[in-house]
Amino acid sequence: MSDKYLELANSTLGKAVFAAVGLPDPVPLQREDPNQPHQLRGQVLLGASDGAIFAETIGSFITIAGAEVCRDAMQDTGQLLFDASGIANAQQSDQLYRFFNQHIRSIAHSGRVIVVGCKPSALDDAEYAAVQRGLLGFVKSLAKEIGRKGATANLVLVDKGGDQALEGPIRFLLSAGSAFMNAQVLTVATPVASMEADWTAPLTGKTVLVTGAARGIGLAISQTLARDGAKVIGVDVPQSQNELDAQMVAIGGLSLPLDITDTDAPQRLRDFCLAHSPILHAIVHNAGVTRDKMLSKMTSHQWDLLVQINLGALQRINQALLDTKLLDNGGRIVGVASISGIAGNVGQTNYAFSKAAVIGVVESLADSCAARGITINGVAPGFIETQMTAAIPFITRQMGRRLSSLGQGGLPVDVAEVIGFYLSPQAAGINGNMVRVCGQSLLGA
Ligand code: NAD
Numbered sequence: 001m002s003d004k005y006l007e008l009a010n011s012t013l014g015k016a017v018f019a020a021v022g023l024p025d026p027v028p029l030q031r032e033d034p035n036q037p038h039q040l041r042g043q044v045l046l047g048a049s050d051g052a053i054f055a056e057t058i059g060s061f062i063t064i065a066g067a068e069v070c071r072d073a074m075q076d077t078g079q080l081l082f083d084a085s086g087i088a089n090a091q092q093s094d095q096l097y098r099f100f101n102q103h104i105r106s107i108a109h110s111g112r113v114i115v116v117g118c119k120p121s122a123l124d125d126a127e128y129a130a131v132q133r134g135l136l137g138f139v140k141s142l143a144k145e146i147g148r149k150g151a152t153a154n155l156v157l158v159d160k161g162g163d164q165a166l167e168g169p170i171r172f173l174l175s176a177g178s179a180f181m182n183a184q185v186l187t188v189a190t191p192v193a194s195m196e197a198d199w200t201a202p203l204t205g206k207t208v209l210v211t212g213a214a215r216g217i218g219l220a221i222s223q224t225l226a227r228d229g230a231k232v233i234g235v236d237v238p239q240s241q242n243e244l245d246a247q248m249v250a251i252g253g254l255s256l257p258l259d260i261t262d263t264d265a266p267q268r269l270r271d272f273c274l275a276h277s278p279i280l281h282a283i284v285h286n287a288g289v290t291r292d293k294m295l296s297k298m299t300s301h302q303w304d305l306l307v308q309i310n311l312g313a314l315q316r317i318n319q320a321l322l323d324t325k326l327l328d329n330g331g332r333i334v335g336v337a338s339i340s341g342i343a344g345n346v347g348q349t350n351y352a353f354s355k356a357a358v359i360g361v362v363e364s365l366a367d368s369c370a371a372r373g374i375t376i377n378g379v380a381p382g383f384i385e386t387q388m389t390a391a392i393p394f395i396t397r398q399m400g401r402r403l404s405s406l407g408q409g410g411l412p413v414d415v416a417e418v419i420g421f422y423l424s425p426q427a428a429g430i431n432g433n434m435v436r437v438c439g440q441s442l443l444g445a
Contacts, residue, residue: 003385003401006408026407027150029179030110032417037227038200040067040174042108043074044081047099051086054116054158054166058083061167065199067174078106079174081114084135085158088128096138107146113153114173115139116166119187122159132157136185143183143440147405152182152440161190165429168195172421180414182405182440191428193330193373202424204229207277208332209269211260211317212287214240216386217336219247220412221284224420226251230281233273235260260287260313266320273326282332282423283321285314285358290388292347303350310354315361322372329373332423335362336415337380339436343444355380359434366432375431377422382438383409406439 009025033039044067048055058081059069067079082099086092096115107113115138120129135155143153154173158166169186172178198204208225212218213234222232232253236244241257248255256272258265273280288310291302314335321327340348341355362378369376383389383400389409392400401409415437421427 003408026148026402027109029150029406029408030176031179031411031413032176034227036200038171038175038177038202040065040171042079043068043070044079044174045070045074045103045106046081046083047103048083049086049092049095051088052083053085053118054163055083057163058116058166058170062170062174065171065174073103074106078103078108079112079114080104080107081112081116081170081174083116084132085116085118087117087131088125089131093131093134096135100142104142104146107149107151109149109151110176110179111146111149111151112174112178113139113142113146113151114156114170115153116156116158116170119157119159119162140183140440140445144405147182147440148407150406152178152406154178154181154183155185157185157187159187159189162188162429165189165191165195165426168421168424168426168428169430171199171426177417177421179417180406180410180439181418181435181437183445184435186430186435187433188429189431192370192375192431193425193428195426195428197425198229199426201229202426203281203420206281206423207231207233207273207279208282208284208423209233209235209273209280210284210286211235213255214244214247216388217381217384217412217415218284218286220416221286221419222247222253223251224413224416225423226253228420228424230423231277233276235269235287260317261308265313266316269317270320270324270326274324280321280326280331282334283317283327284334284336284419284423285317286336287313288336288338288354290348290351292351294347295349298350306350307354310351311357311361314358318361318365327372327374330425330428331374333365333369333374333376334419334422335359335376335378337378337434339380339382339438339441339443342380342436345443362432362434370431375422375428377430377432378434379415379418380434380436380438381410381415382436382441382443384415384437385409385411403443404439404441408439410437410439
């Protein structure tokens with residue numbers, strides 16, 4: 001699933017032609033080094049508003065992680081982090097303006113902007129809450145200004161108790177793993193479980209279950225989680241067993257051929273997990289299908305089949321797992337939604353319904369999961385280069401790729417890295433989040 005336009009724009013001849021004609025020229029994104037993932041490099045310019053709450057702690061853990069913290073100006077690769085948590089009224093917002101006005105030009109290719117603020121609804125002071133809410137508009141606009149460099153901007157909002165769990169999200173956003181996550185918010189709250197783990201192999205010794213693991217995004221998720229030390233149980237339809245077996249053998253995982261909509265699927269899945277491990281660290285509900293048709297032409301079969309795979313099976317499997325204590329005290333649930341579930345899409349009433357409902361699953365279970373030491377989060381991928389998107393007609397496919405701030409589609413690994421972060425013990429303060437992995441697609445933004 002190669003993107004010829006991106007390749008051409010970055011060839012020697014293409015660069016000259018694209019510049020002469022004025023065509024958009026997206027840059028290839030930097031991604032994790034498979035042999036040395038989760039390493040931070042380069043310089044981070046750290047700024048803070050007056051009265052900022054988190055900057056000092058952030059500075060110390062960035063240094064420990066291996067990046068150089070600068071306070072005034074950078075000479076080298078630029079990543080910018082600004083703690084705006086002290087901005088409590090409109091006048092003080094000029095501190096945000098001045099920091100970025102002065103330094104944004106030094107942002108590197110594939111650089112990062114991170115703004116840290118307080119969750120507005122957790123603040124008692126209305127004026128303070130309003131300006132903290134303003135940070136989102138700022139970040140979304142800045143992301144649009146720097147996207148042509150392959151750089152991203154994201155916002156971290158600290159809820160009550162979230163200061164204890166800030167290191168995970170900041171390190172993830174500074175890493176190459178967040179390459180295609182752009183203009184998003186991560187809300188961090190009191191961790192629901194222990195955060196102790198190795199930063200380079202955070203899932204060592206943990207068993208995780210991934211549905212739809214034979215190919216596409218599910219395969220990338222399985223490979224990424226295995227890279228991080230996990231034992232993966234990959235589930236896919238029996239027709240894909242050969243593919244699934246080969247992929248699981250390659251990553252030292254186990255395969256479970258199973259149609260997740262079968263009546264006994266939740267039970268079989270739970271029994272299989274219990275037979276291999278007394279604890280299941282995570283389930284990633286990735287299996288999903290499209291059955292596109294204008295609503296007036298959609299058959300009830302196209303509706304029912306899709307809703308059962310994308311939503312019904314996910315809910316039944318969650319219920320079966322939550323009826324046990326398999327996930328308690330540190331477990332993770334992740335739902336794979338879609339930006340279609342946020343923006344809606346012509347010919348996708350069934351798909352958008354199911355994916356919006358996946359967002360609903362995350363929102364409605366977050367509190368009860370937290371009470372059991374489990375987090376539940378979701379990703380909403382945008383245009384990702386897979387067999388699913390390769391089947392989209394040429395013009396629509398090109399538009400899907402180009403209509404984002406980064407000017408390109410994402411790779412399956414981009415979704416996988418966000419999920420890997422959710423599953424890491426260091427993300428124990430991230431619960432009920434839904435992050436778009438779409439390079440700031442203009443669809444529904
Ligand atoms: P894909 O079609 O390449 O892979 C989906 C996998 O799910 C396949 O291996 C398939 O066999 C499996 N599957 C389907 N029905 C199943 C069932 N009943 N039981 C078990 N396994 C089943 O799709 P993909 O592009 O890799 O998408 C993965 C997920 O990401 C889906 O939920 C999809 O809706 C979502 N998504 C994808 C994109 C994209 O651009 N590719 C965008 C947004 C959301």
